Amino acid sequence: MKPFEVHNMTVAYEDETVLWDVSFSVEPGSLVGIIGPNGAGKSTLLKASLGITRPLSGGTTFFGKPFSKVRRQISYVPQRRDVDWNFPVTVFDVALMGRHARRGFFKWVKKADKAAALRTLEHMGLAHVSDRQISQLSGGQQQRLFLTRALLQDADLFILDEPFAGVDIASERAIIDTLKELKEQGKTIVVVHHDLHSANEYFDQVVLLNASLIATGTPTDVLTPENLQRAYGAQVTLFEQASRRAHAKKMGIEI
Amino acid sequence: MSMFFDSATRGPIFGSFLMCICAAVSGVLVFLRKRTLVGETLSHATYPGIVLGGFVCAFFDGLVSPVVLLLCAFLFSLGGYYLLRLIEEKGKVDPDNALCFTLAFSLGLGVLLASQLQAESPLWARRVQSYLYGQAVTLTDTHIYLYGILTAAVVLFVVIRFREIEVAIFDRVFASSVGVKLKGVEAALMFLLSISIVVGIRCVGVILMSGMLIAPSIVARQVSRSLGKMIFFAALVGGVSAALGTGIAFYYSTSLESGAKISLPPGPVIILVASLWSVLAVFFAPSRGLVFRLYRSVTFHLRCQSENLIKSIWKKAGNGVTRLKDVLACHSQQKWLLRLLIWKLSRDGWIIVDGLGGVSLTRDGFAKAEHIVRMHRLWEVYLVNHLGVSAKKVHRSAEEIEHILSPELEKELLSFVGNSTHDPHESPIPGQGGVL
Numbered sequence: 001m002k003p004f005e006v007h008n009m010t011v012a013y014e015d016e017t018v019l020w021d022v023s024f025s026v027e028p029g030s031l032v033g034i035i036g037p038n039g040a041g042k043s044t045l046l047k048a049s050l051g052i053t054r055p056l057s058g059g060t061t062f063f064g065k066p067f068s069k070v071r072r073q074i075s076y077v078p079q080r081r082d083v084d085w086n087f088p089v090t091v092f093d094v095a096l097m098g099r100h101a102r103r104g105f106f107k108w109v110k111k112a113d114k115a116a117a118l119r120t121l122e123h124m125g126l127a128h129v130s131d132r133q134i135s136q137l138s139g140g141q142q143q144r145l146f147l148t149r150a151l152l153q154d155a156d157l158f159i160l161d162e163p164f165a166g167v168d169i170a171s172e173r174a175i176i177d178t179l180k181e182l183k184e185q186g187k188t189i190v191v192v193h194h195d196l197h198s199a200n201e202y203f204d205q206v207v208l209l210n211a212s213l214i215a216t217g218t219p220t221d222v223l224t225p226e227n228l229q230r231a232y233g234a235q236v237t238l239f240e241q242a243s244r245r246a247h248a249k250k251m252g253i254e255i
Numbered sequence: 256m257s258m259f260f261d262s263a264t265r266g267p268i269f270g271s272f273l274m275c276i277c278a279a280v281s282g283v284l285v286f287l288r289k290r291t292l293v294g295e296t297l298s299h300a301t302y303p304g305i306v307l308g309g310f311v312c313a314f315f316d317g318l319v320s321p322v323v324l325l326l327c328a329f330l331f332s333l334g335g336y337y338l339l340r341l342i343e344e345k346g347k348v349d350p351d352n353a354l355c356f357t358l359a360f361s362l363g364l365g366v367l368l369a370s371q372l373q374a375e376s377p378l379w380a381r382r383v384q385s386y387l388y389g390q391a392v393t394l395t396d397t398h399i400y401l402y403g404i405l406t407a408a409v410v411l412f413v414v415i416r417f418r419e420i421e422v423a424i425f426d427r428v429f430a431s432s433v434g435v436k437l438k439g440v441e442a443a444l445m446f447l448l449s450i451s452i453v454v455g456i457r458c459v460g461v462i463l464m465s466g467m468l469i470a471p472s473i474v475a476r477q478v479s480r481s482l483g484k485m486i487f488f489a490a491l492v493g494g495v496s497a498a499l500g501t502g503i504a505f506y507y508s509t510s511l512e513s514g515a516k517i518s519l520p521p522g523p524v525i526i527l528v529a530s531l532w533s534v535l536a537v538f539f540a541p542s543r544g545l546v547f548r549l550y551r552s553v554t555f556h557l558r559c560q561s562e563n564l565i566k567s568i569w570k571k572a573g574n575g576v577t578r579l580k581d582v583l584a585c586h587s588q589q590k591w592l593l594r595l596l597i598w599k600l601s602r603d604g605w606i607i608v609d610g611l612g613g614v615s616l617t618r619d620g621f622a623k624a625e626h627i628v629r630m631h632r633l634w635e636v637y638l639v640n641h642l643g644v645s646a647k648k649v650h651r652s653a654e655e656i657e658h659i660l661s662p663e664l665e666k667e668l669l670s671f672v673g674n675s676t677h678d679p680h681e682s683p684i685p686g687q688g689g690v691l
Contacts, residue, residue, distance in 0.1 A: 050432050068434075076432040083426045087287065088476065088485045097422050101433035105419035133480035153433075170667070 001064045003028050003157045003188040004049075008058035011041065011048045018044045020212040021058070026205065029186045031179060033193045033202060033219075036209035037232050042192040043079065043161050045209070050076055050159070062157060072102060075155035077146045079162050085135050085142065092130040094145055095121055098152030117152055124148045125174060140171025147175055151182075158182060158189045165194065176202055199223060262396070264505060267458075267521055270394035270402055271497040274455045275467060275525065277406040279493030280413055281447040282468035283475065283486050287424050288444065291469050292351075293339070296358045297445075298452045298464035300335025301328035302365030302386065305456070306372055309383040313376035321397055324386075325453045332449035335361055362461075389460030389522035391501065402454050409447050413486065416443070421482050459522035467493065470529035477540030492532060500525030559658045560588065561596045562627055565605060568616055569624035576615040579608060625686040630665065631657040632678035637671055639679045646679035 005025040011018050019041040026032050034042050047053045049060035051067050062070045075098070099113040121127045124144045129137065137145060143163055150158055158179070164172050179189050179202075193199060199206055199219055206222045208214040210231045215222045285291055308327035312320045335357055342353040373380040385393070413420065422430045423440040431437050448468075455464050475488035504521035538545050567585050571577040583593050597614070600606045605620035616624060634653040638644040644652075660668065677683055 047428070052428060052431050071432075071434050074432075076429060078426065078428040078432075082428050087425045088479050088482050089421065089425055090481050093421075093481060094425075097418075097426075097429070100418050100422065101429075105422065105435065106415065149429075168667075 001028075002026060002061075003063055004032075004060065004159075004190055005062075005064075006045070006049065006058070006060045009045070009048060009060065010056045010058055011044050011053065012056050013044075013053075017056075018211065019048070019055075022209070022213045023058075024207055024213060024216045026188060026190060028188050029183060030204040031183045031189045031191070031202065032205040032207065033191050033199050034207045034209060035193055035196065035199055035231075036214075038194075040210040040231070042209055046076070046159055046161055046190075046192060050074075073156045075101075075150040075153040075158050077150045077158070077160040077163060080139065080142050080146065080165065082161075085137075087134065089134055090130070091121070091126060091132055091134055091137065091145055092117060094134060095126075095130075095148045095152060098149040101153050113152075117148075120148050120151050124151075124178070138168070138171075139166045140168040143167050144171055144174060147178060151178070156187055158187060160189070160191045162192050162194065164198075196223065196228070264501075266394035266396060266398060267391045267505075268498070268501045270398045271391050271458045271501050271521060271525055272494055273399070273402040273406045274451075274458045275471070275493035275497035275529075276490045277402070277409050277451045277454045278464070278467040279471035279475075279489040280409055280486055281444070281451040282493075283472045283482075283489045284413070284420065284424065284444050285448055286469060286472035286476070287482075287485075291465065291472075292354050293336070293445070294448055294452065294468040295465035296339060296354045296361075297332045297335050297449060298456060298461050299358045299365075300338075300361040301332045301452060301456055302461050303361055303368055304328040304331025304334075305386045305461075306365050306368040306383050307331075309372050309379040310368075310375065313372070313379040319397070320382075321395075321401055321457075324457075325401065328386075328453040328456065329449055331361070332452055333445070336445050336449070386456050387461050389456065389458050389463065389520070391458045391504075391521040391525075392518065394457065398457065405450050405454050409450055410490075412443070412447065416440075417483070420444070459526055463522060463526050466526045466530060470526070470533045471496070473533035474529075474536040477536040477543050492529065496525050496529040496532060500528045503528070555658075557596065560586075560592070561600055561605075562623075562658055564593070564596055564600065565616070565620055565624045566627055568606060568614055569621065569628065572615055574616075574621065576609070576613040579612055579614040582614060622686075627657050629684055629686040630660055630668070632682060632684045633668055633672050633675065634660075635678045635680070636675045636684075637668060640675075641671055649679060 002025045006022055009022045010020055018039075022041075022045065034045065036042050044053065048055040049067065060067065062074055067074070095117040096109055096113065099109050099117060100107075103109065103113070118127065118130065121130050124147060126141060126144055126148060129141065134142065134145070147160075147163065150160075160179075163175055167175070179191070182189055183204075191203070193202070200223065203219055205217065206219045207216045208222050208227055208231050214231045215227045282291075282294065285294055304327040305324055308320075308324040311327070312323055338360075339353055339357045342348050342356060343350055346353075348356075369380060369383060372383060419430075419435055420440060420443075422433075423435050423437055427437060430440075451468070452464055455467055459467055471489035471492040472485075474492045475485045479485040479488050501521040501524070504519040504524045508518040536544065539547070541547060564582065564586065567582050568577065571582060579597070583590070583597075586593055597606070597608065600620075601608050604617055605623060606614055606616055608614050631653045634656045635646075635649040638649040638652060639646050675684060
């Protein structure tokens with residue numbers, strides 16, 4: 001049973017079509033990147049799949065069922081900028097939300113849940129800030145906190161929206177290592193991603209998107225100059241050069 | 256103490272106490288939902304309801320009037336909310352405009368109806384009038400029971416559904432993905448808000464009501480880092496404001512010799528107490544208050560100055576001695592300030608000032624200076640080599656960065672450029688040997 005399968009999905013806001021007849025599926029136990037330029041409809045694809053926005057036609061099934069039937073098996077990590085980081089809530093409480101989501105929000109959390117939350121925070125390098133209000137976290141820590149919450153949901157499928165946006169290198173490393181660990185455990189992970197150059201290293205499967213599906217498959221098969229040209233159009237040259245340069249700078253490679 | 260038991264005063268005191276707690280609790284939720292103006296609009300929307308309630312009470316004599324009025328006000332408050340939503344969503348009107356329109360429309364309708372009531376029943380017209388500005392002094396035991404039940408219901412609801420409300424306000428997308436019904440939570444919040452408003456308007460009036468919703472939240476926001484604490488503090492602020500406000504109002508109400516009576520209305524006094532409290536919180540709260548932020552900013556500024564002084568002594572004297580006058584001449588700040596900083600530096604053991612106008616660094620001071628210069632120059636290397644900034648432009652940035660680097664950032668910087676020996680201006684980078 002495919003953990004994530006998009007069938008002929010079309011989404012429109014107001015009068016503008018953002019996604020046009022997209023279909024693809026994801027194998028169990030794989031780490032998949034959804035890649036495309038800004039405004040390609042990557043986040044929209046996720047939101048429509050999870051029933052947060054309503055698709056015009058088509059839809060997504062999870063493990064062969066509609067989302068509402070298998071909610072507990074799926075954990076979604078929204079974009080960092082989707083929430084108000086000044087909200088009065090502590091790091092620990094946000095982590096616990098993952099357990100609440102699993103148990104139902106009326107039930108009290110058990111001691112075991114709190115212990116699990118602490119252990120996971122520790123694992124993500126956030127134990128020392130667990131009492132702090134979330135506004136005191138750096139961008140990378142915020143993203144790691146979101147992942148902590150997702151881990152505590154104990155799901156089989158993880159869906160992350162831009163987890164590497166505005167994140168420091170150490171956090172990016174920690175996050176990708178955790179995702180790979182999840183993969184080892186047989187979980188499926190779908191990530192919306194914007195950096196073409198780490199895509200090769202990170203993902204087993206890539207979905208290249210620009211309003212409609214350009215290509216899907218292994219990174220080497222998909223990220224060809226022709227496909228990138230189709231996805232990014234005229235922007236591709238500048239974008240390619242700039243991101244290659246940024247990558248080289250980060251890794252300390254001479255250009 | 257007798258105030259609490261006297262049948263004439265216990266109504267106002269407990270009535271406004273309960274009302275403030277109720278308003279504070281639901282106020283926090285709409286405050287965090289960033290929809291406080293909805294509170295203002297809905298409280299005005301209750302007014303035509305109150306007037307209609309007046310008609311009903313005038314027509315059927317002998318009804319339990321507070322219950323009738325509250326019920327009518329409550330229905331109109333909910334009606335106001337649906338009108339608001341209708342205009343916003345179906346009419347595609349900007350939220351601010353929709354709020355203004357609903358508020359003005361309701362008040363206009365209320366005033367029109369009130370003039371009709373005046374002709375019908377002057378007694379009820381006068382009673383209804385008092386809901387505009389509030390009349391806490393006329394609260395009775397019936398109000399205490401009624402408000403007690405409603406406040407308890409609001410608090411209980413928030414306690415039971417706490418985690419759900421928290422996640423729905425904090426992270427809507429996540430909440431919806433895990434199956435929280437956002438529309439249900441939103442409706443519940445508006446229900447709570449409407450209850451708090453109808454509990455409050457008799458006491459502080461339709462016009463001042465929103466103050467009681469917001470002021471406790473402003474105070475509580477400054478001092479709390481979790482939602483539970485914020486609600487608790489807001490309720491505390493509301494309760495204390497109510498007690499203080501009614502206390503002050505009664506204390507300063509006096510009878511004149513002529514037989515006329517000057518009485519302070521408790522409602523506005525409560526609002527003023529709560530507002531004063533929120534102003535104080537904005538200025539003096541420990542971590543977010545303006546005064547402490549100013550203090551921290553000044554302290555940081557002074558630390559930068561002292562570190563710059565150490566740096567210039569290091570540049571002039573190195574391991575040896577230099578003239579204090581020459582050091583001070585490099586700095587443009589006020590002389591007295593520099594003298595003060597020098598005195599503090601020597602007291603803290605970074606430098607030694609001898610009696611002959613000479614100054615030198617202690618061993619610790621020397622290490623500190625080297626560290627500062629090292630960070631400055633490494634940062635310049637980082638900017639030039641890793642970010643491609645021109646070497647001419649990096650000094651200013653480094654002047655700032657040398658003072659703010661945390662141990663973690665320092666480690667990261669070292670991982671990039673730790674083995675550089677010279678900065679972009681060809682000056683050697685000191686302290687290569689490590690800590691010792």
